[in-house]
Amino acid sequence: MSTIQQDPGSFRDPLSKVFVGDGKVVRAFTDMGAKDIDAVWKKKSMQRALESGDLIESTIVEPSSVGLSAPWVSAMTHPLVPFISYPYEWTFSMLQDAALLQLKLSRAALTDGIGVKDATPYNVQFIGSRAQFIDAGSFEVRRKGDPWYGYQQFCEMFLYPLMLQGYLGVGFQQMLRGSVNGISIDTMRKLLPASVLHPRKGRLTHVVLHAAAQKRYADSNVDIKSQAAKSGLNAQVLDATMKKLEGIVAGINLGDKKSTWSEYSERGHYIESSLDEKQKFVRDAVASAPRKQVWDIGCNDGVFSRIASAHSDYVVAMDADPLVIDRLYNTLKAEKNEKILPLYVDLTDSGGGVGWRGQERPGIFNRGKPDIVMALAVIHHMAITFHVPLASQLDMFHDLSPELIIEMPHADDPMVKKLLTNKRDGIHDDFNLAEFERLLEARFTVKSKMLLSSGTRTIFYAIRK
Amino acid sequence: MFSYLDAASGSMIITAIAGGMAGLGVAVKMWTARVKSKITGKPMPEFDSSAEDDSSSSHD
The missing domain is CATH 3.40.50.150 (Vaccinia Virus protein VP39)
Incomplete structure (x- = not known):
């Protein structure tokens, strides 16, 4: 009889779920999820991420050995993270490092034909001061023509909070604590004005144009995905986008240097x-x-x-x-x-x-x-x-x-x-x-x-x- | 194969534009295809992803 229980925070991905108990963490995969993870797991980028510790240590096991049965056909165990923390408890530098880790893993995966399903800081944890990606279920076989599914989420949960702090000096934590979905595109468009004196790198494309494009296609039933793929939106283009985002994220600085208690x-x-x-x-x-x-x-x-x-x-x-x-x-x-x-x-x-x-x-x-x-x-x-x-x-x-x-x-x-x-x-x-x-x-x-x-x-x- | 997040149409276009020159080419092609479709009145040809699916090999 299994004593592990499904984590209440693990439900969004239909192909994989997290179970916790008996001093361990188990990630289980459905048949479709197992096919994906089997196809990507031996790739160089995944093995490198595991060896470097960027991706949490993962041991593939039989679901029955950890007390799981159908619909779970594959499973892996992970060590317990000593303390689970959330992005609204992180500081600017922590969220910045988590964002850079997300981009690093996503870019490395792309070169191996692997897609990353999402881009949320909740998939990153800190082991002391070391950022680590904990969601092995985020990786999937990438089909040609696939867009970057996590781009909007990356903006709303990583990029905009960093911009808010770095460009406006406003702490992002309260907003991330208020919504697990982060800062919406529309909200960020209203919050972040242009500045001639202090150019805000990334604002035009990732905030202004992004908001305009969302508005333009909000009620559209045009199959943009097919159009984009046919026009050449491929892994190289997505990698170029991620590379530029790396530069933007790394270039945002924490403005405030002194606070009530810093001295x-x-x-x-x-x-x-x-x-x-x-x-x-x-x-x-x-x-x-x-x-x-x-x-x-x-x-x-x-x-x-x-x-x-x-x-x-x-x-x-x-x-x-x-x-x-x-x-x-x-x-x-x-x-x-x-x-x-x-x-x-x-x-x-x-x-x-x-x-x-x-x-x-x-x-x-x-x-x-x-x-x-x-x-x-x-x-x-x-x-x-x-x-x-x-x-x-x-x-x-x-x-x-x-x-x-x-x-x-x-x-x-x-x-x-x-x-x-x-x-x-x-x-x-x-x-x-x-x-x-x-x-x-x-x-x-x-x-x-x-x-x-x-x-x-x-x-x-x-x-x- | 099965990302649970939707890639919103607007966001997809921006991922192309944000990629710099390479992405700009994609954006121009998309725009040209749409203009052609409007002028000729013909629907845009569909993209057959399965026919090109060799994603387990390398870059596309």
């Missing part, structure tokens, strides 16, 4: 003389037992993520500032770090499930269970700036993780005072150490705590009751 570590008023003792406290707590997964909430430049990484299998490093995460990603990427996954996550607004029935892409709390959570220099921001009560924060940590390392700034901490500057007197009087300890001890057993030498912060290591 955090260097800012004088917030340099902690107690950093060393805090690091030792965190190290001792994390190293007290083997950890599979650690979440570092409010990770900033990742100092504590790195400490946790030395004593755990995998760290998910989150911060509510995308620029901070973009920097961390590029640093980790330069190191080829595959143990720390940097994500742009604002826990006060992380989003729920999106897509079909709200289950296609579940919210972050339904995608992993950390063994231990670190919340360092973060709860005062959630409490005072975003008005999430301490009790509610501790309830969330209690639901999320069996262990917690948490830093509580006291009412007289300089940053707390700063956050309270323009608040009405008295509305955050319950933000104090005594109340925090009362709430914490109602939910957790405090294993150790330390007053940092700054004298205005206490750090706790606590176990869930």
Whole structure:
């Protein structure tokens, strides 16, 4: 009896589905899908992608060996991705790298007579800082005359979000979180004006003409596919298109270089003389037992993520500032770090499930269970700036993780005072150490705590009751 | 053989145009064929993809 279950997010491709369970991921193919994958799998481009790790490790197995039967005639197993992340949690550089990977694999496939069915960033995952394509079912035998089926999707889910950020300085994440289909052609046409001072490469063709062509042929029943094929729309032309897109994507730059928290570590008023003792406290707590997964909430430049990484299998490093995460990603990427996954996550607004029935892409709390959570220099921001009560924060940590390392700034901490500057007197009087300890001890057993030498912060290591 | 996404007509034309010179030739041919069809009143000849299907070999 199979204990693997179909992934709720795997339903769009009728020829292949993903099943998860028993510590593995299985991709199963129907008869038609199996014929396609059999025909393309031994090709050089596919083997190269597997060897380089651009394509997820895949082992072809008998469906019966993983508990599957008809209509599944072929199957492959993949290793579990340590933590599934979504494009709306990625930064500019991450989406850019995912886009370049999509184009690289699509171009290589074309030279082998292979087509790629789609072009969605949901087919890419990050193993730490390394982008990897995870949808082996995306590849199919390409028939002469086939267009690039994923072109519109590539624009809406990769190119337009990057243009939005790079050309307008507007973060794409909220829009991708709002729609699993990305930014529509029509929306992008309205959002992105021309600029004489700052020419926007790719705008004319991929936005303006694309929108005009869509409008022109919206109600047309002309068989454009046949016409295009007859006129010579072949693999070479599509490869030229993809090559030019590579240039456009690689040429878009993240405009903003500074944000509220990007200079955090260097800012004088917030340099902690107690950093060393805090690091030792965190190290001792994390190293007290083997950890599979650690979440570092409010990770900033990742100092504590790195400490946790030395004593755990995998760290998910989150911060509510995308620029901070973009920097961390590029640093980790330069190191080829595959143990720390940097994500742009604002826990006060992380989003729920999106897509079909709200289950296609579940919210972050339904995608992993950390063994231990670190919340360092973060709860005062959630409490005072975003008005999430301490009790509610501790309830969330209690639901999320069996262990917690948490830093509580006291009412007289300089940053707390700063956050309270323009608040009405008295509305955050319950933000104090005594109340925090009362709430914490109602939910957790405090294993150790330390007053940092700054004298205005206490750090706790606590176990869930 | 079976992409589950539709290639929208407008998007298909842009994939040709965006390919530069090679693609421009495709766009011109498509436009010329449409003009000819309109002038002569004859429908455009159909493209027989199966007859040319040797996709497992190499580029087309």
